[in-house]
Amino acid sequence: MKRIIACTVFAVLFGTVLFAQNYRDGFYFAQDPDFVNNQKNQAVLEVRGGRIASASWNILSLTPPGAQDLKAIARAGNVAGAVNWAAQAKAAEDFLVSSQNVAATSVPNGPPNVRPFFDLATRALASTAIAKGAFKDGWYHSMAAASDDYHTRNYAIITIVNGTIVDAFWNGVLQGMPASINPSKAIASRTNNYPMPGSQNPWHVQTAAVAAELVRLQNPDSIRMKSNNTPDAISGASIEIHHFLNAAKQALQAAR
Numbered sequence: 001m002k003r004i005i006a007c008t009v010f011a012v013l014f015g016t017v018l019f020a021q022n023y024r025d026g027f028y029f030a031q032d033p034d035f036v037n038n039q040k041n042q043a044v045l046e047v048r049g050g051r052i053a054s055a056s057w058n059i060l061s062l063t064p065p066g067a068q069d070l071k072a073i074a075r076a077g078n079v080a081g082a083v084n085w086a087a088q089a090k091a092a093e094d095f096l097v098s099s100q101n102v103a104a105t106s107v108p109n110g111p112p113n114v115r116p117f118f119d120l121a122t123r124a125l126a127s128t129a130i131a132k133g134a135f136k137d138g139w140y141h142s143m144a145a146a147s148d149d150y151h152t153r154n155y156a157i158i159t160i161v162n163g164t165i166v167d168a169f170w171n172g173v174l175q176g177m178p179a180s181i182n183p184s185k186a187i188a189s190r191t192n193n194y195p196m197p198g199s200q201n202p203w204h205v206q207t208a209a210v211a212a213e214l215v216r217l218q219n220p221d222s223i224r225m226k227s228n229n230t231p232d233a234i235s236g237a238s239i240e241i242h243h244f245l246n247a248a249k250q251a252l253q254a255a256r
Contacts, residue, residue, distance in 0.1 A: 021100065022050035026129025027137075027162035030120040038062040038187060043120035044137075044161050052100055052125075055093040057117040058139060059085075060157060062186045064173055067155045069139040085111065092117050133163030133218065135255040142250035143173070148243050151175045152185055156247035158214075160255055165218050168211035170244045199238045206237040210244060213237075220248045 024047065031042040044056040059070040065079070073079050074086035088111040095107045102122045107114050143155035152172035159167040172185035182188065189204035196203055213223055213234050224232035229240040 023047040023052070023125055024129060025049065028124035028127060029130055029159075029161045029166045030124035030127060031159075031167060032116070032120070035060075035062055035186075035190075038066075038184075041116040041120055042159060042167065043117055043124050045121055045124050047125070047129075052097055052121075055096045055121065057089045057093055057120075058159075060169055062171065062184050062190075064183055066171070066184065067143050067157070067173065068141050069157060069159075072139060072141065089117070096121060130162040130164050130166060133160070133165065135160045135163045135165065135252065137161060137163065138255065140251040140255050142247045144243055144247055147175050148172075148240075152243075154243040154247055156211075156244055156251050158248060158251050158255070165215050168214040168248065170207040170211050170247075172243075196239055199236075201236050203239065206239045207244065209234055209237040210239075210241050214248060220245045220252070 026047055028045045028047065029043070032040045034040070038061055040060045042058045042060065044058075045052055046054040060066065061070065065073055068076075070082055071086050071089075074082040077083060088109065091109040092107045092111065092114050095104065095110065096102065096118070102118055102125065104114060104118050137160050140158045140160065141155060144153050147153050152174055154170065154172045157169040157171075158165055174181075174183040174185055174188065177183045186204045186207070189202045193202050195201060196206060199206065201209075210223070210231065213231070214220060217223060223234070223241070223245060225241060225245075226232050229242040231237050231241050234241075
């Protein structure tokens with residue numbers, strides 16, 4: 001009996017040591033490289049005293065009501081699936097902080113598949129800590145009040161970690177579409193993959209290039225436009241960008 005107890009104690013202690021890694025203090029971020037099944041996972045971690053002190057798992061979606069991140073949709077309480085997922089995601093976040101185990105394959109009360117979160121947590125911790133920026137942390141969104149000339153209500157979702165813009169997303173909701181057609185402009189672009197007039201790139205590729213420029217410059221006002229509202233110097237993008245910049249500025253007002 002003593003031998004069994006000793007082995008059990010050793011196993012517990014060994015497990016604790018196994019997961020008690022020391023990390024550099026700071027904020028870390030990782031996300032899926034692209035949307036899969038119209039969704040993109042993101043993970044934010046804070047390390048204090050060499051240990052994971054907080055963790056956040058969120059999802060961006062190409063599908064309406066994807067004009068907000070999934071946790072914001074859950075907080076509104078109008079989409080039961082989002083509310084349920086947010087509760088399960090919190091279980092995964094709490095488990096990571098309490099166990100320090102980035103290799104977990106299941107979590108009590110967590111979603112059926114936790115690998116997207118823990119894989120991103122592993123990647124985030126292996127990356128460089130996010131430099132301190134000027135904004136408030138969180139997910140910020142804004143949608144244009146009116147449609148543009150292409151019957152689209154443009155919106156922006158901005159992800160901020162440690163005050164720094166780490167991701168920006170531009171999409172639009174197509175207006176007046178029949179019920180059989182998904183109103184997400186990004187989905188329409190990805191499905192058809194048609195080059196835009198005057199460019200070899202489809203709409204979703206160009207919007208990604210513009211959003212990446214916002215991440216690089218950290219300020220919508222720093223992105224230069226020509227008199228026709230097209231970018232002055234963004235490789236691969238020649239579409240009008242003022243609608244996105246306006247939405248990004250509006251979103252960032254809440255992050256000041």
